[in-house]
Each structure stands twice: as C-alpha cells, then as structure tokens.
Amino acid sequence: MTRRITGQVLFAFVLLGMNTVYASQLLAMPLPFATGEPGPAFMPVLLCGFVYLGVLKILVDEFRSPEPVPDTERALSAIPRLGIVGPLAAIALISLFVIVFFYAGYIVAAALYTFAIALFFNYEQSGSWGRSVLFAVVTSAAITAFGWLFFVKLFGLYLPMWEL
Amino acid sequence: MFGQLADGFLALTDPVTFLYLIGGFLLGIVFGAIPGLTATLAIALLLPFTFGMKVADALVMVAGIYMAGIYAGSITGITLNIPGAPSGAITTIEGNALMRRGEGVQALGVSALSSAIGGLIGTVVLISLAQPVSSLALLFRTPDKFSLVLLAVVTVAIVSQGSLLKSAVAMAIGLMISTVGMDPMAPVGRFDFGSYHLIEGVGLLPAVIGLFAICEMIAQSGIPAKLVQGVSAAQAARPRRRDFIPRREHLRQIGVLNSVKSSVIGVVIGMLPGGGASMASFIAYADAKRGSKHPEQYGKGSYEGLAASESANNAMCGGAVIPLLTMGIPGDAVTAIIFGVLLIHGLVPGPALLGANFPLIAPMFAALFVASIFVFLSVLAFGPVYLRLSQINRGFLYAFIGLISLVGVYASSFSIFQMWMALAIGVLAYFLRRFGYPVVPALMGVILGPYFEEFLRRSLIVSEGDPTIFLRSPASVILLLMTAAFVWFLRIRPARLAAAAQKGEGA
Numbered sequence: 001m002t003r004r005i006t007g008q009v010l011f012a013f014v015l016l017g018m019n020t021v022y023a024s025q026l027l028a029m030p031l032p033f034a035t036g037e038p039g040p041a042f043m044p045v046l047l048c049g050f051v052y053l054g055v056l057k058i059l060v061d062e063f064r065s066p067e068p069v070p071d072t073e074r075a076l077s078a079i080p081r082l083g084i085v086g087p088l089a090a091i092a093l094i095s096l097f098v099i100v101f102f103y104a105g106y107i108v109a110a111a112l113y114t115f116a117i118a119l120f121f122n123y124e125q126s127g128s129w130g131r132s133v134l135f136a137v138v139t140s141a142a143i144t145a146f147g148w149l150f151f152v153k154l155f156g157l158y159l160p161m162w163e164l
Numbered sequence: 165m166f167g168q169l170a171d172g173f174l175a176l177t178d179p180v181t182f183l184y185l186i187g188g189f190l191l192g193i194v195f196g197a198i199p200g201l202t203a204t205l206a207i208a209l210l211l212p213f214t215f216g217m218k219v220a221d222a223l224v225m226v227a228g229i230y231m232a233g234i235y236a237g238s239i240t241g242i243t244l245n246i247p248g249a250p251s252g253a254i255t256t257i258e259g260n261a262l263m264r265r266g267e268g269v270q271a272l273g274v275s276a277l278s279s280a281i282g283g284l285i286g287t288v289v290l291i292s293l294a295q296p297v298s299s300l301a302l303l304f305r306t307p308d309k310f311s312l313v314l315l316a317v318v319t320v321a322i323v324s325q326g327s328l329l330k331s332a333v334a335m336a337i338g339l340m341i342s343t344v345g346m347d348p349m350a351p352v353g354r355f356d357f358g359s360y361h362l363i364e365g366v367g368l369l370p371a372v373i374g375l376f377a378i379c380e381m382i383a384q385s386g387i388p389a390k391l392v393q394g395v396s397a398a399q400a401a402r403p404r405r406r407d408f409i410p411r412r413e414h415l416r417q418i419g420v421l422n423s424v425k426s427s428v429i430g431v432v433i434g435m436l437p438g439g440g441a442s443m444a445s446f447i448a449y450a451d452a453k454r455g456s457k458h459p460e461q462y463g464k465g466s467y468e469g470l471a472a473s474e475s476a477n478n479a480m481c482g483g484a485v486i487p488l489l490t491m492g493i494p495g496d497a498v499t500a501i502i503f504g505v506l507l508i509h510g511l512v513p514g515p516a517l518l519g520a521n522f523p524l525i526a527p528m529f530a531a532l533f534v535a536s537i538f539v540f541l542s543v544l545a546f547g548p549v550y551l552r553l554s555q556i557n558r559g560f561l562y563a564f565i566g567l568i569s570l571v572g573v574y575a576s577s578f579s580i581f582q583m584w585m586a587l588a589i590g591v592l593a594y595f596l597r598r599f600g601y602p603v604v605p606a607l608m609g610v611i612l613g614p615y616f617e618e619f620l621r622r623s624l625i626v627s628e629g630d631p632t633i634f635l636r637s638p639a640s641v642i643l644l645l646m647t648a649a650f651v652w653f654l655r656i657r658p659a660r661l662a663a664a665a666q667k668g669e670g671a
C-alpha cells in the first residue's frame with residue numbers, strides 16, 4: 001500500500017537536507033579530541049548526530065501514524081487556498097521589500113510594502129477592492145511616516161531614504 | 165541596597181523615564197490583548213529601538229511591556245473567548261463563562277486586581293532574593309555552570325507543548341544556529357561557507373525578529389480574518405468605569421490566602437527555566453480547584469479560579485527575572501529577549517551584574533512594581549476600551565509589524581544581509597511552527613548555545629576528556645538530579661499515568 005507524502009514528511013526531509021549541509025562543513029574541521037581537547041567540531045558533531053536520529057524517529061512515527069485526513073477548504077476568505085497563498089505572498093513581499101530597500105531606499109520600499117500588506121489583509125477580509133485600496137493607501141502613508149519619525153527623528157538612526 | 169532601590173523608584177520620577185514606562189505598559193496591553201500578538205513580540209520589536217535609549221529607560225519600558233502583556237492576555241480571553249496570549253488560556257475558561265453570564269465587566273475587574281496582586285508579590289520576592297541568589301551563584305564553577313545551562317535547556321524542551329522529540333530537535337536547531345561564526349575558544353570560523361557576513365555569526369536581533377515577528381506575520385497571512393476575529397460579545401454592553409471595581413462578595417469568595425498562595429506558586433514556577441506564565445496559571449488554577457469549597461463552579465464561571473490563574477501568571481514575571489539577573493539563565497522567551505537588551509547595553513547577565521550595576525537595574529525592579537499597580541488602574545481607566553481592542557484592522561497591524569521589525573534589524577546593524585537572515589530564520593520558524601515544532605526552544609538554543617558549548621568544552625579540557633567531572637561537584641550533582649527529576653515528573657511519569665489510564669479504560 002502506498003502512503004501519501006504529507007507536508008510533515010517533506011519538512012522532515014528538508015531538515016535532514018539542511019542537517020547534511022551543516023554536516024558537510026564538519027569535514028573542514030579537525031576531529032574532536034584529535035589534539036587532546038574537544039575542539040570546535042565537538043558540539044556540532046553531537047548536535048548533527050542528534051538531529052539525524054531525532055528527525056529519523058519523527059519520520060518513522062509519521063509513517064506509522066494513521067493516514068491524515070486532508071483539510072477541506074472552508075469558504076471563510078475572499079482569497080482561495082489562503083493557507084498556501086497567504087504565506088507565499090507574505091514571504092515574497094518581505095523579499096521584495098529588502099530588494100527595493102537596497103536599491104531605492106526606505107521611502108519607496110516602505111510605502112510599497114505597507115501598501116501591499118495592508119491591501120492583502122483587507123481584501124482577504126472584505127473581498128472589496130475599492131475599500132481595500134483606499135484603506136491600504138492611508139495605512140501605507142501613516143506607517144511609512146511613523147517609521148521615519150521613530151527611527152530617524154526620535155532615535156537618530158540612519159536609514160537610506162532616497163536611493164533612486 | 166535599599167538606598168539604591170529607592171534611587172530606582174526615584175528614577176521613575178524623571179518625566180522621560182516615566183513616559184517610557186507608560187509607553188511600554190500601553191504597548192504591552194495592546195500586544196497582549198490582540199490574539200496572535202504577545203508581550204514577547206512587543207519586546208522583540210522594541211529591541212532595535214533600545215540602541216538609542218539609556219539603559220534604565222530601556223529596562224523600564226521592557227518591564228512595563230512584560231507586566232502589561234502577561235495581564236492583557238486575559239482581556240480578549242474574557243470578552244471573546246480568544247486568549248490574547250497563551251498565558252490567558254486558563255483565565256479564558258472562567259472569564260468567558262462569566263462574560264456569557266453577563267458578568268464580563270466584573271470578570272475584567274477581578275482579573276486586573278488579581279494580576280496586580282500577583283505582580284506586586286512577584287516583584288517583592290524578586291527584590292528580596294535577587295542579591296542573595298547572586299552571591300550564591302558566584303560560587304559556581306565551570307562544571308556547575310554547564311549543569312545549570314543543561315537544566316535550562318532540558319527543562320525548556322520538556323515543558324514545551326506537543327511532541328518532546330520535536331521540541332528537542334527545535335532546541336538542537338537553535339544550538340546549531342549559535343555555532344555559526346567564530347569559535348568561542350579558538351580563532352577559527354565555523355559554518356561560514358566562506359562568507360564574511362556569516363563569520364560574525366547570527367545576531368540575536370535577526371534571530372528574535374525572525375522567530376517571532378516575521379514568523380507571526382507569515383502565519384497570520386494564511387489564516388482567514390473570520391477565524392481570528394470573533395464577534396465581540398461585549399459590543400452590546402456599555403459599562404461605566406466604576407463597574408470594573410470588584411464587588412465585595414467576589415473578593416470574599418476569592419480570599420486573601422488563595423491570592424497569596426497562587427502568587428507564590430507563580431513566582432516559584434517563574435524561577436524554573438522554561439516555567440512560563442501558562443504553566444504558572446495552570447498549576448495555580450489546579451491547586452485552587454483542589455482546595456476549593458466550590459470545585460463544581462470551576463469551568464462554569466468561578467471568580468476563585470479566575471483570580472488564581474491571573475495572580476500566578478503575573479507573579480511569574482518577578483520570578484522569571486531572578487535566574488536571568490543572578491545566573492544569566494533566561495527562563496522563557498521574554499527574559500531571553502531582556503537578556504539581549506542587557507547585552508546591547510554592555511551588561512552581562514550573571515552573578516556579577518547585581519554588584520556594581522545594581523543602580524542600573526534598580527529602576528527595572530521599581531518599574532515592575534509600579535506596572536503591577538498600573539494593571540489595576542488601567543482597567544478603571546480603559547476598561548470600556550479593552551472591550552474593543554481586538555477589533556484593530558489586521559492590514560494595519562501586520563504592515564506595521566513587518567515594517568518596524570525589518571527596518572529595526574537594518575537600523576541596528578546597517579546590514580542588508582541581516583535582513584535576509586531575519587527573513588530566512590522567519591521562514592524556517594514558520595515551517596517549524598506549522599509542523600508542530602515549538603519555536604521557543606529554538607530561541608533558547610540560540611541564546612544559551614555559546615554558554616552551553618563553552619562550559620562543556622572548558623570542563624572537558626580541565627578533566628582531560630573525563631565526563632565524570634560533572635559528578636565531582638555537589639552543586640553540579642544537585643543540578644543534574646534536578647534535571648532528571650524534572651524529566652521524570654514533567655514527562656515520563658505523566659506519560660506512564662496516561663498509558664496506565666488508557667489501558668484501564670481498554671480492559
């Protein structure tokens with residue numbers, strides 16, 4: 001009987017992959033106690049071994065557990081498949097913010113980012129584009145101005161403002 | 165000491181310092197009351213700002229957030245049946261039952277008064293015990309310190325909710341993150357993949373922001389608003405401020421002894437690494453129910469149960485600060501971030517902190533005391549507003565959190581790389597959370613990792629690789645026995661009892 005690969009199983013494999021990347025760096029270090037002392041590799045070796053054993057046990061338990069019942073989509077949001085689309089959109093918007101911040105500075109990055117986030121959450125809740133856009137514009141202006149006042153004016157921290 | 169403590173209270177008379185206390189307190193109330201946001205997140209967001217603050221102001225603000233944030237978890241728990249923070253989960257059972265009975269305003273009042281009493285008792289214990297415990301901790305040698313950190317690491321892993329194995333793996337991931345960068349004892353880089361950015365290691369700020377702020381934002385973006393924001397049961401009521409003062413019959417029902425006992429339970433649990441407000445409120449609630457004359461009222465709206473839970477979780481605040489300041493061991497996520505605030509200002513938490521630096525720390529003690537009083541005053545001032553707090557627009561909230569946290573990471577390091585690091589840790593934390601791996605052990609791993617490794621390696625160097633060095637010192641043996649006892653009483657015994665009960669049902 002074939003078993004459906006769940007997100008839980010996939011994530012366990014991702015952890016094993018990351019642990020292997022971590023372990024690959026151990027090869028560049030001297031073996032623990034090679035010079036009579038524990039050395040830089042001592043704790044990482046222990047941690048690596050523990051994570052391999054722990055994640056493998058999680059995998060075994062997952063395969064032994066009953067087949068999970070897939071979630072049925074509930075029509076609670078204006079955005080379909082929100083559980084997947086939402087986190088992907090949030091990660092993409094944060095990545096874009098960092099890129100735009102680097103190339104265009106705080107004002108442009110903050111204004112676009114806060115507009116997009118506010119638009120996403122408001123549209124998800126109301127399903128109305130007009131109202132969501134209006135609210136996002138106001139939110140974007142208010143938060144961008146607040147961030148500038150707080151970081152630059154109140155605490156005197158440097159931010160690249162206009163880099164275009 | 166008393167003179168310096170008085171100076172700590174005097175420091176609060178400075179208008180700027182007092183404003184920081186008020187600001188922190190209000191921030192804690194807002195973050196604690198809104199489901200999905202916590203005092204931990206509020207302090208994490210504050211972390212970058214503390215660079216530009218005086219150390220006393222930063223600590224006073226943190227104390228205000230801490231006390232208010234723990235209390236405020238009960239506000240939406242009572243009004244909406246959605247605890248704003250995990251610490252409000254037990255309060256929600258009794259508080260919302262009272263709300264449905266039409267006694268929500270009194271429930272909010274009793275909750276605030278009990279939190280204030282708990283907070284005051286916790287702070288008095290903190291002030292009384294901090295210096296004696298520090299003096300004791302100065303006698304610790306390296307193997308003892310390792311056993312102490314091991315106790316913290318193991319306890320945090322075992323008290324986390326869900327799978328013990330996943331909690332332990334999350335802790336190991338945190339410890340692994342702490343190994344990136346320069347080796348603490350030899351001049352060699354580790355796990356830097358040839359990048360000069362990674363040779364500096366992963367900063368505490370990107371780790372905290374990633375694990376809490378970014379992770380929370382990503383998680384919330386996948387949850388429909390309709391699931392998060394219930395319909396406010398309080399909308400119909402328009403209470404007056406004086407309605408929030410607890411009535412005499414309710415106070416008589418709760419009893420002074422019950423409040424003091426619950427507060428002491430809260431302080432003691434706060435002192436244990438990994439204890440936390442949730443565990444404090446649960447144990448005090450269970451104890452109050454066990455000794456109650458009316459246990460049948462529990463779960464249906466008991467003022468006694470509500471008061472026990474709230475006294476304990478705010479008393480925990482004072483208790484949790486004791487191991488942080490005296491031994492350098494943060495017991496939960498909030499104290500772990502306070503650890504970061506102290507480090508940012510060049511103060512190393514540990515036995516020596518309360519010696520020469522006591523005048524810098526005293527305003528924090530005073531702030532915890534005053535913030536406890538504010539908790540009760542706040543319900544009189546803002547009680548009607550509390551009933552509408554959870555209705556803040558999510559778009560505004562998460563745009564604010566996302567921007568402030570990311571720009572905060574940049575402003576603290578002027579490094580775009582650290583922003584990417586915060587995002588990477590945030591994405592990892594999101595998936596850890598999604599698949600049932602608790603995030604707090606990972607943070608504790610990041611913070612305690614350098615100490616864990618250094619004390620372990622130093623001990624083994626002294627003993628030439630002989631691990632029995634940890635059994636040669638009485639302090640180390642006691643700490644190892646405590647670790648074993650915690651594992652037995654908190655995990656193995658309950659699991660055996662549950663298995664036996666299941667077997668009994670099956671027979």
